[in-house]
Amino acid sequence: MIRLSNIKLPLDHSEDDLKQAVLAMLSIKPEQLVDIHVHRRGYDARKKTNIFLIYTLDVETTNNEALLDQFADSQLIKATPDMAYKFVAQAPEGLTERPIVIGFGPCGLLMGLVLAQMGYKPIILERGKEVRQRTKDTFGFWRQKVLNTESNVQFGEGGAGTFSDGKLYTQVKDPNHYSRKVLEEFVAAGAPEEIMFVSKPHIGTFRLVSMVEKMRAKIIEMGGEIRFESRVDDLHIEDGQITGLTLSNGEQLHSRHIALAVGHSARDTFQMLFEKQVYMEAKPFSIGFRIEHQQSAIDEARFGPNAGHPILGAADYKLVHHCKNGRSVYSFCMCPGGTVVAATSEEKRVVTNGMSQYSRSERNANSAIVVGIDPNDYPGGPLAGIDFQRELESNAYLLGGENYDAPAQRVGDFLKGQPSDALGVVEPSFKPGIKLTDLSKALPDFCIEAIREAIPAFNRKIKGFALEDALLTGVETRTSSPLNIKRGDDYQSINVRGLYPAGEGAGYAGGIMSAAIDGIRVAEAIALDMKP
Missing domain, CATH: 3.50.50.60 (FAD/NAD(P)-binding domain)
Structure with missing residues (x-):
């Protein structure tokens, strides 16, 4: 088969539009096209009013070899690679040891x-x-x-x-x-x-x-x-x-x-x-909070008038900001239409994570907003990162009320440096529950400083990200192994x-x-x- 890359079509194109794009790209007649198989479908939403789909296709024609020779210099027209999995070995008869x-x-x-x-x-x-x-x-x-x-x-x-x-x-x-x-x-x-x-x-x-x-x-x-x-x-x-x-x-x-x-x-x-x-050896990992917005607001910010289109589904995002203090803050494990969940595995500790169902139909979007740290931030040997995680998780347990509720704060209050005493339009999804507090006590000062700088920067990329009523829930410590x-x-x-x-x-x-x-x-x- 022949693999065609970077075929761009409007969001609401027809099957015939896809066929015509293949015919045009290969300069062949309809009777020469035998089959079309979609290998990959993505989208480009950089222009909200003009979102288009991007296809990688595997096609079968009546003259594959001749076409591959004709387009030998093209980076967009290549032979479809063999992607079938091949086993490297088979166990011998009379296997005496089991892995x-x-x-x-x-x-x-x-x-x-x-x-x-x-x-x-x-x-x-x-x-x-x-x-x-x-x-x-x-x-x-x-x-x-x-x-x-x-x-x-x-x-x-x-x-x-x-x-x-x-x-x-x-x-x-x-x-x-x-x-x-x-x-x-x-x-x-x-x-x-x-x-x-x-x-x-x-x-x-x-x-x-x-x-x-x-x-x-x-x-x-x-x-x-x-x-x-x-x-x-x-x-x-x-x-x-x-x-x-x-x-x-x-x-x-x-x-x-x-x-x-x-x-x-x-x-x-x-x-x-x-x-x-x-x-x-100890290795770098990241720590931070979960942030929640209404999913409809993220859809609107990312897709504009195309928000809600069935092909696009619930919108996601990926953000990164390099801070003045030398730290990097980024979004991690973004869950469209999902919930923030309790992810502790040890008693008297609070840990957050994100979860979605296949439908991604819950009211809120959430992601981790985390700061990169390395062993210089928690010296002490290979297991020092675990001790550092435990310290933050135990502190979050105290801030949450010592009952496995998670400490939380409205984004507006977090940026202003004042405790939250009431929720806004964003309802928390975390179970068992949350306790509104001052999250500046939940992470090291350099992390709080970095996140406070990053959220307004993210707002310039996704309008409404710094919404005062958006909700931060802590703490996210299990981003990767320490x-x-x-x-x-x-x-x-x-x-x-x-x-x-x-x-x-x-x-x-x-x-x-x-x-x-x-x-x-x-x-x-x-x-x-x-x-x-």
């Missing part, structure tokens, strides 16, 4: 699935519960303030990505088209087929729940084993080689190939790894052979898609190392 995957979030899920598809029958250990029971526990915390520290937004089947917007796009380089493999597996598990071609695919929490269940069943059908409520409390290391592990119930498992896909909040596991002298478990080109720990740090928790991903891609890469590394 172990610790964690069943996006990274562990795809790692386990690919290992199972290659015949390696992985054992997957998840400290939390299966996804439906985990959902009950999480909603129980939001509604009744009863926290289960092993079953919540952070821990359980599906990982932290289950309670998110379900975004499936990433900026990581992907020359092997692993993202295509991820999307195909998600569609096979029940995701809408549009995720294969829209430029910013998402799924939403409720759909993710049933998808994760179907993928789990697929792994088990191929010989994999998944154990819930199975926290890893110790690793067995002999002469620099991993040999097994001990579970929280005392059971020991043996393997010389163990992957760590534990997510960014497995703080006790990080402590155990540090004590076992697995090499790790440490990096170093690995080599073979994906193994640089000082423990057979241990494979992976995904977001180890510092190699940031979001569902990049974590899933890293899971595939590590699965391949394990399979190649186990190959006879």
Whole structure:
């Protein structure tokens, strides 16, 4: 097939318009065109009154080779690449060792699935519960303030990505088209087929729940084993080689190939790894607040008269500002038509995150507004970032009233440096609830200074962003892992052979898609190392 790029058409174009654009681009007659397949569809909304769609198409003609020769110098007309996933190995007959995957979030899920598809029958250990029971526990915390520290937004089947917007796009380089493999597996598990071609695919929490269940069943059908409520409390290391592990119930498992896909909040596991002298380093991450606006206001600001168009859906945004104090402030994990959710995994701490359903139909838009920090801001060794996070989360618990409500403040009051005592037109979505206060006490002074400078700057890009009644809710501390478990080109720990740090928790991903891609890469590394 032939891939055509950068085809621009009006928002309300017809199917015939698309066909005519292909004919014009290739200078061919209608009878020479056999088929059109949409590979990618995005939009350009820089001019609100003239929004247009941008297509990448794969087309079949009666003379593909001749056309590719004719347009050999064009950057917009190329042969469609082979994006089919190819397994790097197959397990030998009489497999005597099974790889172990610790964690069943996006990274562990795809790692386990690919290992199972290659015949390696992985054992997957998840400290939390299966996804439906985990959902009950999480909603129980939001509604009744009863926290289960092993079953919540952070821990359980599906990982932290289950309670998110379900975004499936990433900026990581992907020359092997692993993202295509991820999307195909998600569609096979029940995701809408549009995720294969829209430029910013998402799924939403409720759909993710049933998808994760179907993928789990697929792994088990191929010989994999998944154990819930199975926290890893110790690793067995002999002469620099991993040999097994001990579970929280005392059971020991043996393997010389163990992957760590534990997510960014497995703080006790990080402590155990540090004590076992697995090499790790502190790394930069970001901290800040969640900001909420009415979604209709964001739609109007981004799309103007085209707000509400079904193809465009709920508007999102991506913002960054470089401050006078040398800090960078940016929007993160933007959730159109979503809610701000309680994401703590430890008692007497408050953490926020954002979540959307597939419909993105809730009244508010929210995103994290965060400030980049690095180990110079929290000196003290590889685990110092965790201590810093905990300090901020404990302080937020106090500011919120010591009952898991979150501290919040109207944007206008925050910019003026005065506490809030009443809400405006933006109603908070955070559950259990909020307590209006002065958020300048929630973060270090340099963060408050940077965010106060950034919000008016963002308002110049999105009219109404600095709306006085917009709401800030704190604190957002789990943007990424505060440490990096170093690995080599073979994906193994640089000082423990057979241990494979992976995904977001180890510092190699940031979001569902990049974590899933890293899971595939590590699965391949394990399979190649186990190959006879």
